Each structure stands twice: as C-alpha cells, then as structure tokens.
Amino acid sequence: MTRWLPDIQQGRGPIYARIADQIEEAIGNGTLPAGTKLPPQRNLAFDIGVTIGTIGRAYHIVRERGLVSGEVGRGTYVLDHPESRPPEQSDPLTTSLAGTRPIVAPAGKLRFDSTAAPDIGQGEILARLLGDISHEHHADIASYARNFPDHWFEAGAQWLARGGFRPEVERIVPTLGAHAAVIAVISAVTSPGDRVAFETLTYSQVSRSAGLIGRRIALMESDEFGLVPEDFERVCAQQHPKLAFLMPSAQNPTVAIMPLDRRLAIADIARRYGVWLIEDDLYGSMTGDPVPALAEIAPERTFLVGGLSKSVAAGVRGGWVACPPHFSQRIRISHKMISGGLPFLLAELCARLVLSGAAAALRSRSVEEVGARETMARDIFSGFEFRSHPRVPFLWLKLPDPWLSGTFKQAALQEGVLIDDEDEFKAGRADRVFHRIRVGFSSAAERSEVGRGFQVLRRLLDSGRAGYDSFD
Numbered sequence: 001m002t003r004w005l006p007d008i009q010q011g012r013g014p015i016y017a018r019i020a021d022q023i024e025e026a027i028g029n030g031t032l033p034a035g036t037k038l039p040p041q042r043n044l045a046f047d048i049g050v051t052i053g054t055i056g057r058a059y060h061i062v063r064e065r066g067l068v069s070g071e072v073g074r075g076t077y078v079l080d081h082p083e084s085r086p087p088e089q090s091d092p093l094t095t096s097l098a099g100t101r102p103i104v105a106p107a108g109k110l111r112f113d114s115t116a117a118p119d120i121g122q123g124e125i126l127a128r129l130l131g132d133i134s135h136e137h138h139a140d141i142a143s144y145a146r147n148f149p150d151h152w153f154e155a156g157a158q159w160l161a162r163g164g165f166r167p168e169v170e171r172i173v174p175t176l177g178a179h180a181a182v183i184a185v186i187s188a189v190t191s192p193g194d195r196v197a198f199e200t201l202t203y204s205q206v207s208r209s210a211g212l213i214g215r216r217i218a219l220m221e222s223d224e225f226g227l228v229p230e231d232f233e234r235v236c237a238q239q240h241p242k243l244a245f246l247m248p249s250a251q252n253p254t255v256a257i258m259p260l261d262r263r264l265a266i267a268d269i270a271r272r273y274g275v276w277l278i279e280d281d282l283y284g285s286m287t288g289d290p291v292p293a294l295a296e297i298a299p300e301r302t303f304l305v306g307g308l309s310k311s312v313a314a315g316v317r318g319g320w321v322a323c324p325p326h327f328s329q330r331i332r333i334s335h336k337m338i339s340g341g342l343p344f345l346l347a348e349l350c351a352r353l354v355l356s357g358a359a360a361a362l363r364s365r366s367v368e369e370v371g372a373r374e375t376m377a378r379d380i381f382s383g384f385e386f387r388s389h390p391r392v393p394f395l396w397l398k399l400p401d402p403w404l405s406g407t408f409k410q411a412a413l414q415e416g417v418l419i420d421d422e423d424e425f426k427a428g429r430a431d432r433v434f435h436r437i438r439v440g441f442s443s444a445a446e447r448s449e450v451g452r453g454f455q456v457l458r459r460l461l462d463s464g465r466a467g468y469d470s471f472d
Helices: 015-028 041-048 052-064 092-098 122-136 150-160 177-189 204-212 229-239 260-273 328-339 344-355 358-380 405-414 447-467
Strands: 068-071 075-078 172-175 195-199 216-220 243-246 276-280 302-307 319-322 394-398 436-440
Touching: 015 052, 041 052, 052 068, 122 344, 122 358, 150 172, 150 302, 150 319, 150 344, 172 177, 172 328, 172 344, 177 204, 177 243, 177 276, 177 302, 177 319, 177 328, 195 204, 195 229, 204 216, 216 229, 229 260, 260 276, 344 358, 358 447, 405 436, 405 447
Parallel strands: 195 216, 195 243, 243 276, 276 302
Antiparallel strands: 068 075, 172 319, 302 319, 394 436
C-alpha cells in the first residue's frame, strides 16, 4: 500500500474531484503503478483532513474512469493500461450523466450491453425503400418536413396497436425514436422542479435526461411482477409526482410482465392522484403480451410510446407516441423543440416499413432469432438464477457469492465482453443492492459469437472471483 497523498489545495472544483484528478495524474506518470493498493478511505480522509464521504466520491470517480477496481473489505487497486480508456470519461459530470457504460465502447469487445434489433438482413429492405423514397421525393428529402402526410400517423396507430386495442390516428405523434418521444412528453406535461416517478431499476437514460432538464426524480419499488401499487401510492401521497414512467410488459432490465390486476390498480391510483403515465412498449410489442396496455385501461392519462429500434432496425431511429385526448399538438410542438424536428426521409421510411408489412415481418424474424439465442442462454446458464423471456433480447442474471455487480462487469470486460451492471439501471440513489447484471444478446452478428460470450460469462460465474486477478 502506497503512502502517496493528494494535495487538496491544488486543482479546481470540488475537493473530491481534485482528489480524483490527482489520482489519475499519479497513475499516468507512474507514481501509482499498476497493482498499487490505494490508501483505505478512512485513513486517507484522516491524513488529509476531509470526510470519508469525500474520499468515497473521489474513489468512485476513478473507478468509473476505469483506473482502479475494488470492493468493500478488500481495498482499491490501480488497474493495468489506463491509457486504453476513452478520454471523454475523465469529466465527472459527463460520467455521471452517461451512467456506467463507456461513452465510446472499447474496440474489439463483444457487445452484450446493447439490445438493438439483431442483424437479420434488414439492409436490403432498407436500401430498396430508401431508393424508392429518394426517387419519388427529390424535393422533400432535401428540405425540412413542413407537412406531415396522413400515412405517417396511420403507421403509428398501426404499430402501436395491440390485440383489440388501436389508438386513434388523431392522437398519434411521429417522433425521432422512443427516447425522444418520452422526453418530449416529460417536457410538455411537467415543469422544472416537478417530480417524475421511476421504478428504482429502469431504463435510466430517461431519468438522467429528466434530471438534465430540471426534473426531480422519485423512486418506486418493484418486485418480480413490476411496480408495486402500494409503493406507487405511497410516492404519490408523499412526493406528489406529476408523471410516472413505466414499462408494464418486459420491463428493462428485470423482464417483469405486470399482471392485469396490478395495471388496474396503478391506473386507479394515477387517476386519484392526478398523475400522468408514460407507457414504454418497446419490448412489450415483441412479447405478444395479451394483458391490456395501460393506454387501453387509462387512455385519458397514458402516453403510449413505441418504435423500431429493438425489433426492426437499430439505425432507424423512428417511433410514435399515442397521446391522451387533446395532447397530440402539444407533444408535437414539444418534440420539435427538444429534437429539432423530424426529417422527412426518416419519417417516410418508418411509415413505409410499417404500412408495407415489412416492419411486422422483420419483427417476427427478430423475435425468432432472439428466441434461438435465449434458448442458448437457458442451456449455458443452467443452474444459475436469472430471468428471461423467449421474445426479449436480454436476461437479468443474479450473481453468486462473492461476486459484486461492478466487479463482475470489470472481470467480463477484461475477458472481452461488455455487459451492464445493476448501477446502469438505477434511476437515482438507492440503498438496495441486487447483485445482478443485465446480459443483452441481440447485437452480436452471429449466434456463434453469442455462444462464445455466454461461455466466457459462465466460466467467470463458475470460477468465482478466483478467476479474476485484480485482487489479492
């Protein structure tokens, strides 16, 4: 263990950021070589006269920068090859907004941290449609989309339909994908300082985006069936959120599918407390879930969001939102303000994909490929606890002792596999620890790559931390 000490009088910004920057500098110039054990947090706090919380935040920053690795009770150690990390990660604010994923993914790694639609030959269909649009709409693709044709809205109503439910065309707003749709809704129905409620584990890019535009975050508890209605009511009564973001079908990352009685209870609570609902159905549209959507149960307060990135083609960032009555114009304006507007070429491509039947056919083929890969996962991870669905492109795996989520993620990275630890999905600060990781398996080009990545993870799970040499 080194006797190196930072000088908190040097540098700019908060003390914890100065300490983190000085640790990075010392690693870079060799003062703290690879394998060095950093001082225990309590000792360093005493030596330089700061709180242990300050040291904890500094150590967290350098750990997120990929410079060190450690866990409670074992110590914090300098890792090899810090120069390989993306330089953008050096900014603490950028790191906190981006989550635990690297902003630029390391080259040559197997991407199990993404759930984009698998490659099933979409390129040929997209090329043909793009060629047709370019030939037929010379002027339109070279200018702003000033007029929205009726078939853009019809495509959205068709894509968001489920079972016997089909949203009305006049309630549809075409968007630059599902994420842009969600942020447009948040921007339109809440104001800076308002609270937006999220499940503790969720698609946290939305909660970070909401925080970036001045909304406060309220956390709600979930279980294996999704959001717990009693906790939703508690949050509504105590924190008065204006809006709640939910994924009732194939929740990300837990794969939970909410039963009907729970959806009915949540709709009732939302009505009584005047809370708007955003229903993200990106994965739900893949499951064939027969349970009625929240948008069908509570159409007067639910914004139903869907898109093409998970089931048709990740590069086609198109989507739609079905709004409650009298909200479509408001959301359309909000979407334009926060996104800059919808390009004609993209909107027309999305509409043609849906109305031609190509999108539905590609979704079916994507689901088939996902099912084959999920079957592989069930076989390779047999004996371990995890949640999955044969039509959903990720699994939620519980780590055996003594693995911690972040430590396992680092071990997998050293073996060439990028995965997501549980912190990637935390919508805010939470004391609860799940000891789980999310493994996305749709982005790899070939099933053989998927199998190879699964085997790497299985080997790490079997070996325990003995297979990971970053600790004594």
